[in-house]
Amino acid sequence: MNKDAGRPAKRLSSHERRSLILDAAATVFFEQGYSATSMDAIIERVGGSKRNIYNEFGSKEGLFTAIVSEAAESALRALTAEEIGGRNLRETLTEFAQKLIEIYMSPKLIGVYRVTMAEAFRFPDLAKAFYDRGPGRTALRLAEVLEDAKQRGEIEIDDCRIVADHFTGMLRDNIHLRVVLGLQPPLTVDEKKKVVDSAVAIFLDGILTQPKRPQ
Amino acid sequence: MNKDAGRPAKRLSSHERRSLILDAAATVFFEQGYSATSMDAIIERVGGSKRNIYNEFGSKEGLFTAIVSEAAESALRALTAEEIGGRNLRETLTEFAQKLIEIYMSPKLIGVYRVTMAEAFRFPDLAKAFYDRGPGRTALRLAEVLEDAKQRGEIEIDDCRIVADHFTGMLRDNIHLRVVLGLQPPLTVDEKKKVVDSAVAIFLDGILTQPKRPQ
DNA sequence: CCAGCGTGGTACGTTGCGTTACCATAACCT
DNA sequence: AGGTTATGGTAACGCAACGTACCACGCTGG
Numbered sequence: 001m002n003k004d005a006g007r008p009a010k011r012l013s014s015h016e017r018r019s020l021i022l023d024a025a026a027t028v029f030f031e032q033g034y035s036a037t038s039m040d041a042i043i044e045r046v047g048g049s050k051r052n053i054y055n056e057f058g059s060k061e062g063l064f065t066a067i068v069s070e071a072a073e074s075a076l077r078a079l080t081a082e083e084i085g086g087r088n089l090r091e092t093l094t095e096f097a098q099k100l101i102e103i104y105m106s107p108k109l110i111g112v113y114r115v116t117m118a119e120a121f122r123f124p125d126l127a128k129a130f131y132d133r134g135p136g137r138t139a140l141r142l143a144e145v146l147e148d149a150k151q152r153g154e155i156e157i158d159d160c161r162i163v164a165d166h167f168t169g170m171l172r173d174n175i176h177l178r179v180v181l182g183l184q185p186p187l188t189v190d191e192k193k194k195v196v197d198s199a200v201a202i203f204l205d206g207i208l209t210q211p212k213r214p215q
Numbered sequence: 216m217n218k219d220a221g222r223p224a225k226r227l228s229s230h231e232r233r234s235l236i237l238d239a240a241a242t243v244f245f246e247q248g249y250s251a252t253s254m255d256a257i258i259e260r261v262g263g264s265k266r267n268i269y270n271e272f273g274s275k276e277g278l279f280t281a282i283v284s285e286a287a288e289s290a291l292r293a294l295t296a297e298e299i300g301g302r303n304l305r306e307t308l309t310e311f312a313q314k315l316i317e318i319y320m321s322p323k324l325i326g327v328y329r330v331t332m333a334e335a336f337r338f339p340d341l342a343k344a345f346y347d348r349g350p351g352r353t354a355l356r357l358a359e360v361l362e363d364a365k366q367r368g369e370i371e372i373d374d375c376r377i378v379a380d381h382f383t384g385m386l387r388d389n390i391h392l393r394v395v396l397g398l399q400p401p402l403t404v405d406e407k408k409k410v411v412d413s414a415v416a417i418f419l420d421g422i423l424t425q426p427k428r429p430q
Numbered sequence: 431c432c433a434g435c436g437t438g439g440t441a442c443g444t445t446g447c448g449t450t451a452c453c454a455t456a457a458c459c460t
Numbered sequence: 461a462g463g464t465t466a467t468g469g470t471a472a473c474g475c476a477a478c479g480t481a482c483c484a485c486g487c488t489g490g
Contacts, residue, residue: 173384175377
């Protein structure tokens, strides 16, 4: 009667084992890509038998989709959970940008980013899920913030969606690309701060010396 | 004695055959990725014998690097060759952005982008070459333009490099990401123009209603 | 203490792929 | 025209990898 309660006790709990497998597999998948990663390589890292993986995830595809979904969700949790409650627009954007660059520069999300992009044709559902929960959701939320400010007359823009995309793009610029390509180590705290401040300043004020024509 | 003059004539010129192989292989590599692409699949597209590929490129790696290098160079040629000679800063930036978005949205460069990112660990030299000749070179050139404007007092910014990165990031934002992920068809001419104008306007003027404090 | 089952490790069947080799054929040069 | 040479097609050779099977071991539970 003890087995009826879901899962019987094991040497390592099923959840622990699953978590270990996911971590090890994520490392290999994110480094080598989907096709170049072998199940043997994963087992070599995590130990145990291949039977474990196949019992838990069914196939290589199942393992891969589980990894990407889980990693994406865990990395993006910070953004969706917390509310953006700055006092004024500049502070709100700064806070927003700080969270965003923190997430985009995290090794885990960089792995998700690379592998999702690489396998977008093979796993279109995964690509859509990643975009919708990540960059898409972010941009939508930001667009709402901008819309509010627009209603209050603080800013004057046309299409909030496009402008929100632009702002997130500034945080995912060449620096991010260099990190993703492995040409540069992840940013230090100071560097992140500098990028955030610079992006916010340009986004709000532009770069022209002369103020905008009041017209 | 006729062979001494480099290459003897063939049914298809060596250059033509090489070009055909490169095109077919690029299509498959850019869709499937490096590891998932088989030489048989390439041969199936281009016809002929595998011997042709191995005589010309030596190996799968050789073919891949040749493809990426060639595709990147051909896609980026438009940007490096022509000079950016707008009359004022706004026109210069607009022209710059138009060329840039045209290149970044081209199917060929999207393929290079995806595959370079995916295989950055396996082919770090390729990643560096792509970045240096593409986004890196672009940002450097733009930074020079900004530096000139800064010297003339037209703009006030701190680090031209970072600001240039920001601008290029605005052109490679979520819209670009959606296209790369296959979630959206390539942009129409009108959409591109809208994005370019929006990015330039924000970059120069910011989004605040009030003009910057003259101080 | 003993039965039962999940687990670790290894080995296997099959498939696909990179690379090379072999032959028939069609084009080029003298 | 005839020989040479490159090309097309097929096949073969290792090798690696997905997924499965087998077997010994140690933990669960009475």
